[in-house]
Amino acid sequence: MTQRVELATVMDRLALDGLVTEYAVAVDDGDWEAYRGLFTANGRADYRSAGGIEGDAGRVADWLDRTLRLFPMRQHLIMNRRVRFDLLAHDVGDTARVRADYVNPMRFETGDGDPAEPDFVCGGRYAFAFLRTDEGWRLREVIVEEKWRRMPRHRGQEAGT
Template identity: 75%
Template sequence: MTQRVELATLRDRLVVDGLITDYAMAVDDGDWEAYRSLFTADGRADYRSAGGIEGDAGRVAAWLAESMRVFSMRQHLIVNRRVRFGILEQDTGDTARVQADYVNPMRFAEPGEGSSAPDFVCGGRYAFGLLRTDDGWRLREVVVQEKWRRVPERISPAVID
């Protein structure tokens, strides 16, 4: 590999890593416009393993906006990011796949209880599919594979499904 290719790959890795961070922050902050802007025009997300929906980024953003209202605090911790670049139309580096583990603590919004509201914590693995576009790297696909969750005993699991 030439030094120029290595530097371009390093730059792409940093940009892809930033995009994954932007994704987590958009969800945690409830910034659904920013969430939608991270996707390609045909981008999709699949939250079914966590009790959610699958669909285009706009539909999923609307669902997240409604379903996340039950939580007053959200914090995605996305770690162990494995980035692999692929080939699209004979050009190396136009696609990327990222697998990353996550832990997602959230606090239920309960009137009058403030910080003593119970926690809900889940964890699993994301699979991100990315595409280099004229506007830079964008998410083409996000698939959540929830592996575990901890729900306080006094909260019914039906509240979060």
């Protein structure tokens, strides 16, 4: 590879990393306009493994808006990002995939405005698919593969009961 190609690859990796971070911040902050703006016009998201829905980014953003109101505190931690640029015969490097693990602590709303204790926590892996557009890299697809979750026990409930 030439230095120019290597520099372009580094810049693309940084852009993809930034987009994954923007995704997490949009979800955690409930910024559904920003969430929608991360996707291509036909971008899709699939949250079925976590008990959610699959569909176009706008529909999924509406569902997330309604569902995540139960959790006034959310904090995605996305790590172990593995970036792959697709180099198919018809592709000149304008598509990419990122697989990344996540841990997502969230705090339930009690109904009286105070956050509940303890937290609901889940973890798993994201599969992000990207497309380079005239506006820069955008998400074509997000698939959530939830692998585990820990639900809070009710007050007074002991372990194993």
